[in-house]
Structures are given as structure tokens and as C-alpha cells.
Amino acid sequence: MRISELDTPAVLVDLDRVERNLARFQAYCDRHGIENRPHVKTHKVVEFARRQVELGAVGICCQKLGEAEVMAAAGLPDILIPFNLVGAAKLGRARALAERVALRVSADDPLVVDGLAEAFASAPRPLPVLVECDTGARRCGVQTPEAARELALRIDRARGLRFAGLMTYPAKGAPERAATFLAEAKALIEARGLAVPSVSSGGTPDMWRAHEQPVITEYRVGTYIYNDLMEVACGAARLEDCALTVLTTVVSRPTADRAILDAGSKSLTSDLNGQTGHGRIVEYPEAVIYGLSEEHGHVDLRACTARPSIGEKVRVIPNHACPVSNLFDRILTVRGERVEGSFVVAARGRVD
């Protein structure tokens, strides 16, 4: 089957581009002795997670326990959840999950560490816990290298836990600031006789600079498998590296200057991520998707010489690929214009 025969909207993933994207960053990590731990949040597809590990990833990363459970059931053996797991329900699930896979988690507060310690006190093997550091992104994380040291010592003291290292999600464009914090925390912890086996950073935007910070031993990347306009804008990828597109039909041409697509915010999401439009139409790059309703994309054609007719199908590269694949139960796999098959987005909807 050819792409032109598909109904719309649909998410297409070009497998040649996926392979190239995965191989390129894995080779970079291998060259620089960095452990690659891809984040499945972008694709949520077990086949892709397996492929990432097959190519050399040390394990995978899941932002939600529910995602990790799906990946574990699919045979993925090594999973990091870089997220504070809080509350009896989640701690019980984490304990069960750790019996099946090599699980590691992060924590940024004594309360979180104490919860994990209680849940894992009688576990057959200790749970590796990384200390999450806020190195400038102002999300989660301890605020100072000293606080990182104190939390590391607390983890080390806790029965059922093992201090596994440091983790950060750095501010975009400032990897050296993250590295400074991490190196300082590492030194403080080592000065107390505690080893820091792993220092994990992440983020697709700055992935090609991971080797500039020798303190980093592991890197977590998500979007690199698909790429999107945001990654192109920040120089991490080229347009021809964008593997995910939304196939959509021009369903209305109310005026000469305007087209309406059957893909709106429920297909493309409202994520702007620094872009002004809502995606790039591959066949009409001068067109501007200036607005979205839930099921309509509003396109300004004024800058276009050729203009699409009603019924014409076009492909849109989204601003942000991750939340797009999260809206679809299934993605269609393609190579060039040929449809190969489909993958279930198995971890989609595993919200907790």
C-alpha cells in the first residue's frame, strides 16, 4: 500500500529515518564512551524500545511507572524511572516491577528517599537510586551540590536502597552549567568515601554536546528517534531527519488564501515549543498553519504559489513529536512512499 491510499489523519513514521536517527546517536555515544539510555516517552512503542537496546542502549528510560510496566512486560530488561515515586500505590508497583527488571529510580527529597526505603526494606536486592539535581531547568531536583551529597548519604544509609549516582534534566542550551553542578556534587560525595557510579544527563536539543562534559557517564534522549521542528530549530536535527509526520487531508478551501486540514489540536497538539506556526506542511513549505481547532488545522496559503485542492493529502512535521504520538493508538510505519505496517503505541494511555 502507498501512503496516498491511507485515510487521515494518521501518524506516519519513516523507518529508514528512524534507523538512521537511532544509529547515528548510538555511534556518537559509543565513540565517546557514553552510555545511551533512550527515553521511550517519545514513541511508547515496544518494538522501537527493543531496537534501541539491540543497537547498544544500556537500557531505557520511562517517565511513568505505567510505561515501565508495559516495557517490562515486553521484555525490556533495564529501566530507569527518573521521577519521584510517591505514595503507597506507586511504591508497591515499583517494588513488584523491581522483581522483574533491573529498575532504577531517582529522588530529590528525604521524604521521597524514606518512602522508597520503606517500600524496599525487605526487597531481595537493593533499589538503585539516583539523586536528581536541579542544574538550571527549575523543575525537580536538589538545589545545591551539598544537598545532593546529603541525599546521597541518606540513600546509602537506607536499607533496601543503593546510591547509584546523579541525574539531571539540564536547562536547554546550558549543558556546561549542569556539568559544573554535577562535577561539584560528585566530588563532595566522593570526598565522603561514597562512589558515584553513574552521572546521567539528557535532552535531545543538546545531545551532540554530551561529550563536552566528561562528568557525564549516561545520556537520556527521547525525541531523537523522530525529531521535529523544535529539534530542527535548535540545530539538533535537519528537516530530513524528521521521521514522524501527520498525514492529513485538505477538507475545505473556503477562500483562495485559506485551506482547512482534518488535523487539529487533537492530532498536532497545541505545543508551540518556540515555533510560530503549528507544524510544517512538507508539500507546501510556504504555507502557515496559523491556528488549530480540535479537529481542524487552519492554513494560510498566501505565500504559496501552488495551492492544494480539497481532497489532497499532505504531510505535516509537528512542532513537538512526543505528544503527537501520545494521541494515537497506532502509528503506521513507512519507507519512502510505501506503507510497511503499523505498530501499537503500547504505552500510550499508561498515564500513572
Place this chain on the structure above:
Amino acid sequence: MRISELDTPAVLVDLDRVERNLARFQAYCDRHGIENRPHVKTHKVVEFARRQVELGAVGICCQKLGEAEVMAAAGLPDILIPFNLVGAAKLGRARALAERVALRVSADDPLVVDGLAEAFASAPRPLPVLVECDTGARRCGVQTPEAARELALRIDRARGLRFAGLMTYPAKGAPERAATFLAEAKALIEARGLAVPSVSSGGTPDMWRAHEQPVITEYRVGTYIYNDLMEVACGAARLEDCALTVLTTVVSRPTADRAILDAGSKSLTSDLNGQTGHGRIVEYPEAVIYGLSEEHGHVDLRACTARPSIGEKVRVIPNHACPVSNLFDRILTVRGERVEGSFVVAARGRVD
């Protein structure tokens, strides 16, 4: 079970509020002799669609054929798809659907009408088609009352189709402008001896003004079942009418002024819809959700006197309820603090 015992994030829908919201607008429609045709895009739940019809709705409205197929399978007998159906795949599905339910659709272009006419030429009964009018929202629709007349006549001439009236999605806050267009188009069509049985408008923001435009015979409302911050901001609902909330846990308190929730853009969506923050925390109304990552909500607590601890669960009223329920496979139904059960979001993921 009580809400406090639930794991997070989760979508909670308060059934008492839902009942009140549904009954209030149905009573308004009954009082003014307007046919109520609720839009299921907001909830995508068959139980709620049935309840809307039970309370007096003339039928339902689906933005996607896939949604309509789910609702038809669940026994909903009368469905409007106010969307140009284009292409052989969709036309074939529409034809099959029309054998099972009273289906009606809209069209805004001769090409769309001709496609429908071809698909329904040999149908056992003609397909009712409304002419979509662009009355100021600048989405789909014919641009002038004269164009509406021409399209109505084309529908009337087509074997397999029946001209059923006019349809618009009006610009927010300008229902009188829409009414002027519709009244003019209606007069032009009637002047050609063609009856205009139905004039359908919609939109929750201006729903309480539907009776001010006597040309309107039918009104389509979606968000009114749940309401959200956008509807509160434009005066269509009060905070206590908001039936949908996202239950989320405070998973990190990195600083005294900041909290991080386990609900991000994959739970709350990036829809701003005129709001500055990303939702209102019911228990901490002074808190500002100033940013979202995919799985984290970033909260500024500076204006709060009381501040939440790690592990505390809070409820967030989203900016826009419709895309939120679209992210979850299941919603939990509650009354006050008590969890009653759950409904499957059956039409979620029916993207085409």
C-alpha cells in the same frame, strides 16, 4: 472508595455537576424551543451521550466519523457530523453508517457535495446535508449567503442527497453576526422555493444567547457537560459548574516557592485558550501552574499562604476540558469525595 485513595494522575468527573450542567442547558433549550444537539467531542463517552439524549437532546454531534461509528454501535440513533467528508474511504464508511442511524452531514463546497452525491446515489434513503456557512470564525464554510443558496440548490438537485438546512460554528462572542448571515441565506434559499428545515449553530461560550437569534432552530454544545476555565472566563459557567478535574500529586518541592505536580502537558494539554496559567488548583487557588513539561506541572507558590507537601493530592480544573478527556482511556466518576466508578472514553483514539 474516596478520591484521596486514588492514584494519580487521573481524570475525575463529578456526576452531580454533570447532571446539573446537562439539565440546565436542556431546560433552556426546551424553554426557548431550540433543539439541543450536544457535541460528544468533549466527553467521547457513550454513557454520557445516552444521558444527553434521554434528557431531551434531538440527537448528538460528532466531529469525526470514527466517533460517530462508536456512538452508533452504542445505540445512539441520530448523529450529525458537521464536517466535510472527503475521499472514497470516508464516503464508503458514511454510506454504511447511514444504513444504521439517522445520519446527517455538512458541506461547504460543490466538490464535497458531488462526492457525497456519488456515494449516496443508490442509497435507500437520501442523506440530509446542511450547508456550512463561515459566519466570522474563519474556519470552514461558504463565504456569502449567495454561495449558501447555490450550494443548497446543488444539494437539492443531487440524487441521494436532501437539503437539510444551514450550519455554522460562529465566532466567539459574535452570535448576532452569525444570525444575520444565516437569516439572509435562509431568505435567499426560501425565495427559490426550497425549505430550510434546520438552522444549526453552536459553541458553549455563547450558548445562553442562542434564543436571541430566532433564526436558530438547533444548537450544538460540547464543553457545557464539563465546563472549564475558558468557559468560566467568558461567563458561560461558574467555577462550581466545572465537573472535570485532573487529580494529581505533588511529587517534588524543590524550593519553598515551587511545587511540581505529576500532571504535565500529557495530562492537562498545552491549550491556553486565553488563560495565562495551565489550570487552577482547587485547593490552592493562589498557586500558578506557570509551566508544563510532558509529565510535570510547574507550580509557583509565592502567592500561597498554605503550601502543599510532597505526596499531597490536589485537583486541577483545566483550561480546556475537551482535549484533556481525549488523553485518558478512562475517566473516574465521582460525587463529592466519593468515587462511584468509571467510564471508558470509548470514542477516544477514533481519530479518523
